[in-house]
Amino acid sequence: MAERIQIVGLGLATLDVLIRTENMPNWEHGARFDAFGFDGGGPVGTAMCAAARLGAAVGFVGTAGCDHVAGLKVELLEEFGIDLSHLLRRDQPEDQVVIVYVDSRTGERVFSGFGRPRDQLLRPEELDRAYITAADYLHLEGMHPEAALQAARWMQEAGKTVVLDGSKTAERDVRPFIRELIPYVNVLICGEGFGRALSGVEGLYEAGRRILEMGPRIVVQTEGADGSYTVTREDRFHTPAYPVDVVDTTGAGDVFHGAYIVGLLHGWDLRTVARFSTAVSALKCTGLGGRGPIPTFSQVGAFLQERGEPLPQG
Ligand SMILES: Nc1ncnc2c1ncn2[C@@H]1O[C@H](COP(=O)(O)OP(=O)(O)O)[C@@H](O)[C@H]1O
Numbered sequence: 001m002a003e004r005i006q007i008v009g010l011g012l013a014t015l016d017v018l019i020r021t022e023n024m025p026n027w028e029h030g031a032r033f034d035a036f037g038f039d040g041g042g043p044v045g046t047a048m049c050a051a052a053r054l055g056a057a058v059g060f061v062g063t064a065g066c067d068h069v070a071g072l073k074v075e076l077l078e079e080f081g082i083d084l085s086h087l088l089r090r091d092q093p094e095d096q097v098v099i100v101y102v103d104s105r106t107g108e109r110v111f112s113g114f115g116r117p118r119d120q121l122l123r124p125e126e127l128d129r130a131y132i133t134a135a136d137y138l139h140l141e142g143m144h145p146e147a148a149l150q151a152a153r154w155m156q157e158a159g160k161t162v163v164l165d166g167s168k169t170a171e172r173d174v175r176p177f178i179r180e181l182i183p184y185v186n187v188l189i190c191g192e193g194f195g196r197a198l199s200g201v202e203g204l205y206e207a208g209r210r211i212l213e214m215g216p217r218i219v220v221q222t223e224g225a226d227g228s229y230t231v232t233r234e235d236r237f238h239t240p241a242y243p244v245d246v247v248d249t250t251g252a253g254d255v256f257h258g259a260y261i262v263g264l265l266h267g268w269d270l271r272t273v274a275r276f277s278t279a280v281s282a283l284k285c286t287g288l289g290g291r292g293p294i295p296t297f298s299q300v301g302a303f304l305q306e307r308g309e310p311l312p313q314g
């Protein structure tokens, strides 16, 4: 793909500490783990790593601290060849860190982290408008609210595409800042519960159709091992997940987003884009960590070929 940066991600990049175990420790009992690792994480950070590994030219806009933890986090982004010229270093310890407990039996995970990274939020005046709007796609999540809104407005004025990761939610409502962002979003890809919380409507297709009236032209709701549900004005369809030997589902959704943008860059029809993203996420789930197991483009091609569903040529 081109040298020019095609996708800019603005959001969270974490250092994840992964512990895969059958039993969680409590204040009475410790617990053995059967796998351990460090990996990078964060919805936008990991989506950008996926897009880069799949062949896109990618930049990441966000913040990092200045200690050893921050150093490792930055190294784990550099490995993917992501442009980090607009990553701002703060003179403080890294606080975008997450402990991830992975259930050995199911691969499902639960997170612990700071309630909210404290002082590392980007301010709108720190953004480089020309850098961001030179990209075709801007990818956002819930981190850096004011900066995300500013960047989304600029992209809309520039006629470019904004993609939002609406995270899985059990809440009845979504944060006010996310509601404010929705009119600037062209492609909404969200986790379980988000569509219902945003629209107030039950039913995946029904919620999706309601969200189309709020701004986005594509709504994809991901439902873990049940795959994903896409809604546009012209079409609606389910894309089943690929059955694989699941080790760890951490980052499945994040990687799906990065792959989805790469699929759109290829100009494929949306069923192919969803199938491609689903394959990338399935392969991700076969290893520990959000980023380490992300496949290359040719590995995804081979996976789909073996299943008699090859990618379009060229
Ligand atoms: N256990 C699994 N087996 C196969 N594919 C999965 C599994 N869990 C997730 N995926 C794939 O990853 C996509 C995103 O996963 P999901 O669990 O919805 O997101 P999140 O990471 O936000 O929890 C799903 O639509 C599916 O295609």
Ligand SMILES: [Mg+2]
Pocket: 224, 249, 252, 253
């Ligand atoms: Mg999941």
